[in-house]
Amino acid sequence: MSTVVSPPVSPHQVVVIGGGFGGLETVKALRRAPVEVTLIDRNNYHLFQPLTYQVATASLSPDEIAEPLRTIFRRDTSVHVVMGEVTDVDLERRVVRVEPPASDAEPREVAYDTLVVAGGSSYSYFGHEEWRPFAMEVKSLDSALEVRSRILRAFEAAEGEPNQDHRAAWLTYVVVGAGPTGVEMAGQIAELARDTLPGDFRVIDPRFGRVLLVEMADRVLPAFPPRLSSRAAQALERIGVTPRPGHRVVDIDSDGVEIESADGQTQRVAARTVIWAAGVAASPLAGLLADASGAEVDRAGRVTVEPDLTIPGHPSALAIGDMARVRDPYTGKVDPLPGLAPVAMQQGRYAGRLVRDRLAGSPTPSFRYLDKGNLATIGRARAVADVRGLKISGFIAWAIWLVVHLYYLIGFENRLVVLVRWSYNFFTHGRGGRLITGATERRQDLVRSE
Amino acid sequence: MSTVVSPPVSPHQVVVIGGGFGGLETVKALRRAPVEVTLIDRNNYHLFQPLTYQVATASLSPDEIAEPLRTIFRRDTSVHVVMGEVTDVDLERRVVRVEPPASDAEPREVAYDTLVVAGGSSYSYFGHEEWRPFAMEVKSLDSALEVRSRILRAFEAAEGEPNQDHRAAWLTYVVVGAGPTGVEMAGQIAELARDTLPGDFRVIDPRFGRVLLVEMADRVLPAFPPRLSSRAAQALERIGVTPRPGHRVVDIDSDGVEIESADGQTQRVAARTVIWAAGVAASPLAGLLADASGAEVDRAGRVTVEPDLTIPGHPSALAIGDMARVRDPYTGKVDPLPGLAPVAMQQGRYAGRLVRDRLAGSPTPSFRYLDKGNLATIGRARAVADVRGLKISGFIAWAIWLVVHLYYLIGFENRLVVLVRWSYNFFTHGRGGRLITGATERRQDLVRSE
Numbered sequence: 001m002s003t004v005v006s007p008p009v010s011p012h013q014v015v016v017i018g019g020g021f022g023g024l025e026t027v028k029a030l031r032r033a034p035v036e037v038t039l040i041d042r043n044n045y046h047l048f049q050p051l052t053y054q055v056a057t058a059s060l061s062p063d064e065i066a067e068p069l070r071t072i073f074r075r076d077t078s079v080h081v082v083m084g085e086v087t088d089v090d091l092e093r094r095v096v097r098v099e100p101p102a103s104d105a106e107p108r109e110v111a112y113d114t115l116v117v118a119g120g121s122s123y124s125y126f127g128h129e130e131w132r133p134f135a136m137e138v139k140s141l142d143s144a145l146e147v148r149s150r151i152l153r154a155f156e157a158a159e160g161e162p163n164q165d166h167r168a169a170w171l172t173y174v175v176v177g178a179g180p181t182g183v184e185m186a187g188q189i190a191e192l193a194r195d196t197l198p199g200d201f202r203v204i205d206p207r208f209g210r211v212l213l214v215e216m217a218d219r220v221l222p223a224f225p226p227r228l229s230s231r232a233a234q235a236l237e238r239i240g241v242t243p244r245p246g247h248r249v250v251d252i253d254s255d256g257v258e259i260e261s262a263d264g265q266t267q268r269v270a271a272r273t274v275i276w277a278a279g280v281a282a283s284p285l286a287g288l289l290a291d292a293s294g295a296e297v298d299r300a301g302r303v304t305v306e307p308d309l310t311i312p313g314h315p316s317a318l319a320i321g322d323m324a325r326v327r328d329p330y331t332g333k334v335d336p337l338p339g340l341a342p343v344a345m346q347q348g349r350y351a352g353r354l355v356r357d358r359l360a361g362s363p364t365p366s367f368r369y370l371d372k373g374n375l376a377t378i379g380r381a382r383a384v385a386d387v388r389g390l391k392i393s394g395f396i397a398w399a400i401w402l403v404v405h406l407y408y409l410i411g412f413e414n415r416l417v418v419l420v421r422w423s424y425n426f427f428t429h430g431r432g433g434r435l436i437t438g439a440t441e442r443r444q445d446l447v448r449s450e
Numbered sequence: 451m452s453t454v455v456s457p458p459v460s461p462h463q464v465v466v467i468g469g470g471f472g473g474l475e476t477v478k479a480l481r482r483a484p485v486e487v488t489l490i491d492r493n494n495y496h497l498f499q500p501l502t503y504q505v506a507t508a509s510l511s512p513d514e515i516a517e518p519l520r521t522i523f524r525r526d527t528s529v530h531v532v533m534g535e536v537t538d539v540d541l542e543r544r545v546v547r548v549e550p551p552a553s554d555a556e557p558r559e560v561a562y563d564t565l566v567v568a569g570g571s572s573y574s575y576f577g578h579e580e581w582r583p584f585a586m587e588v589k590s591l592d593s594a595l596e597v598r599s600r601i602l603r604a605f606e607a608a609e610g611e612p613n614q615d616h617r618a619a620w621l622t623y624v625v626v627g628a629g630p631t632g633v634e635m636a637g638q639i640a641e642l643a644r645d646t647l648p649g650d651f652r653v654i655d656p657r658f659g660r661v662l663l664v665e666m667a668d669r670v671l672p673a674f675p676p677r678l679s680s681r682a683a684q685a686l687e688r689i690g691v692t693p694r695p696g697h698r699v700v701d702i703d704s705d706g707v708e709i710e711s712a713d714g715q716t717q718r719v720a721a722r723t724v725i726w727a728a729g730v731a732a733s734p735l736a737g738l739l740a741d742a743s744g745a746e747v748d749r750a751g752r753v754t755v756e757p758d759l760t761i762p763g764h765p766s767a768l769a770i771g772d773m774a775r776v777r778d779p780y781t782g783k784v785d786p787l788p789g790l791a792p793v794a795m796q797q798g799r800y801a802g803r804l805v806r807d808r809l810a811g812s813p814t815p816s817f818r819y820l821d822k823g824n825l826a827t828i829g830r831a832r833a834v835a836d837v838r839g840l841k842i843s844g845f846i847a848w849a850i851w852l853v854v855h856l857y858y859l860i861g862f863e864n865r866l867v868v869l870v871r872w873s874y875n876f877f878t879h880g881r882g883g884r885l886i887t888g889a890t891e892r893r894q895d896l897v898r899s900e
Binding site: 043044045061062063064066068070071074075077080081082083084100101105108141142145152153156157159160161166197199200201202416417420421424434435436437 | 493494495508511512513514516518520521524525527530531532533534550551555558591592595602603606607609610611616649650651652866867870871874884885886887
């Protein structure tokens with residue numbers, strides 16, 4: 001298949017791969033710079049990933065936490081948005097290869113003067129890809145909607161199930177991984193079962209639903225200070241979640257999971273719904289960059305970059321966000337920054353600044369991460385916050401969480417609609433989005449075609 | 451496979467199949483009656499179908515036009531909602547067979563004293579099922595989201611397509627059928643191209659997008675008075691839609707459609723996006739009832755029912771809504787009522803009343819449809835209304851349309867959110883839901899597994 005090569009144009013060409021937090025901030029930082037920017041993403045939207053779990057638990061709608069990239073940059077005529085999948089990066093020829101969204105179109109090469117790769121990460125199944133169909137991750141919008149349908153369908157299946165053991169398995173939810181996403185998912189499922197759904201059903205009592213939160217580390221939210229972890233664990237138990245720290249998953253199939261405690265004892269849990277929120281697997285682009293440059297990769301597949309976020313030996317290519325680890329300029333050690341939106345955003349802004357400085361001929365100091373704190377909600381009006389040494393839990397932490405998330409949520413309309421929804425949900429314990437979509441439709445088609 | 455039979459219980463058992471407008475009104479009319487009601491639907495929600503096209507054109511979110519059936523009836527303890535697919539109706543034994551949502555659960559039989567079948571209809575492809583993959587219908591939520599992704603992906607593909615002819619085919623949209631849904635779809639796509647998207651793209655000008663509206667009848671909106679049809683056609687042309695009345699589609703493939711005029715001339719239109727909104731195919735349940743009772747079915751698969759909406763020879767079974775035609779009590783002729791929400795709603799209320807009257811020992815007069823009028827919008831602030839002889843077009847018709855739709859939209863939260871969105875869209879020409887979901891995700895998985 002021949003490829004179409006875009007002709008080179010005169011201004012400095014910046015290509016940004018990925019429209020997540022890192023990529024978005026890079027492009028924003030270059031809005032007024034004398035450069036042309038091409039932003040490539042496989043989706044046509046920026047996803048506000050910290051709220052994806054609320055789509056999965058029927059509190060919010062996909063449209064409310066995502067905004068088309070073209071809309072974000074519509075007034076910036078120097079920004080070109082390209083929807084497509086980057087399948088190759090050539091650091092020598094300085095081109096990236098993009099597969100367009102239409103399957104029958106030819107792949108395209110885009111040339112760059114500076115490349116910023118912000119491909120993000122997904123969860124890793126610790127080498128057990130066979131678990132994926134039984135334990136969906138909540139990362140993309142599509143997977144969040146699938147998780148939502150599975151959670152809700154499990155309650156429906158329980159209502160129609162005469163066998164008591166089978167019914168109990170339908171009413172048991174296992175969340176693997178007690179980082180912020182796992183904790184938030186578990187909390188929301190418990191609240192769905194306890195606050196929203198009772199009264200909806202005639203046979204089952206959703207309040208008897210069990211939510212198990214399995215975590216390999218010895219406490220939930222291992223990235224937080226121990227005191228906040230134990231506060232979070234208490235809050236989780238109060239709303240009906242059973243935390244299982246110090247346990248790892250050794251098997252998952254369609255009927256349940258097998259977990260193993262630190263002392264080697266295994267236990268089988270009959271559960272029809274498993275949600276995966278553990279491990280980190282960097283974007284395959286990280287491996288691609290490492291192969292091309294000889295840079296190191298760690299076990300999570302993250303590429304090691306220089307203190308100025310460039311790929312070793314290739315100063316015109318940068319990697320930022322979840323897929324990169326930064327080498328410390330003084331010690332030479334590799335700094336494992338947390339895989340959080342603020343890290344990606346700060347690195348994105350740094351990448352933009354580096355390009356501007358280079359064009360202006362000014363030096364740029366090494367990247368330094370400013371830790372603004374760490375937040376996680378545990379259901380309705382409860383959260384933990386670790387803000388510059390200040391450890392807060394409960395309602396005030398939750399209020400901080402709310403303001404921060406609404407502030408950073410892209411799009412004025414989205415903020416307004418999300419505020420309406422949250423207020424409504426808060427006061428009524430309701431959830432507008434309890435729709436089971438997807439699989440039923442496919443099944444209907446099956447019936448029709450018979 | 452053995453079946454589980456629910457044990458008979460003492461109060462009068464009403465089984466309602468279908469949670470659309472007809473089924474919903476039937477159940478509502480029986481809320482305070484001394485009966486137990488089982489409402490069965492393959493989905494867990496009621497869909498406000500007249501606004502589905504707004505999901506397909508990125509104006510609204512699925513959650514905003516659908517409400518879980520359990521939520522609607524949560525305070526009515528005599529109402530049982532069952533999620534499942536009805537695969538058989540036995541009029542002699544008075545049981546319906548339900549396949550539960552979990553694929554591995556056993557089918558279940560539900561016994562009834564009175565049965566109300568409100569299975570609705572879908573579009574018919576005039577015997578050309580092979581066109582379905584190229585010409586999606588906008589009826590269910592899932593298909594609306596698929597249509598949305600296809601429309602938006604077409605603009606993306608056009609932006610990345612260097613060949614001018616191929617680009618033109620990506621920017622050509624064909625809507626088949628100029629009933630209210632077809633007219634609304636065509637109008638919304640034209641407005642998307644003209645008002646919302648310009649500025650988003652750097653290579654293409656979405657305003658050059660073409661929208662063709664193909665209709666077999668000699669005018670658009672054939673169910674409306676001719677004067678309103680011509681008003682609608684004018685309004686459509688003003689916003690950039692090309693109506694093609696008097697044409698029928700003779701072929702559809704992935705590259706375009708072939709249309710034939712009344713005088714037999716055929717023309718090929720290169721178009722990568724085709725939307726289907728023509729023909730009526732009653733739910734397969736209509737045929738099932740006809741086979742079991744010997745009742746007539748028409749070409750659209752609708753079953754003919756008695757003036758009191760019962761199946762001939764089976765007074766305890768009723769069929770209502772799009773899937774039924776009613777025999778006139780005086781002339782004996784069959785009345786082809788339009789396939790509209792008001793017909794289904796009035797028949798649903800009648801069905802409920804019939805059950806109440808029978809239990810009270812009172813006679814019920816035959817069903818009579820009260821025609822309250824007909825409404826269709828043509829994009830932003832334009833509509834036609836035919837209300838009891840009053841023919842209105844333009845802004846006032848649109849204001850009527852708006853109030854009626856907000857009034858009937860289920861759920862207070864939904865109304866509020868929809869009002870916020872519509873106001874925002876109206877003043878900014880924006881559309882919050884321009885997300886391409888589904889297929890890209892699957893493609894990503896493909897890439898990953900390589």
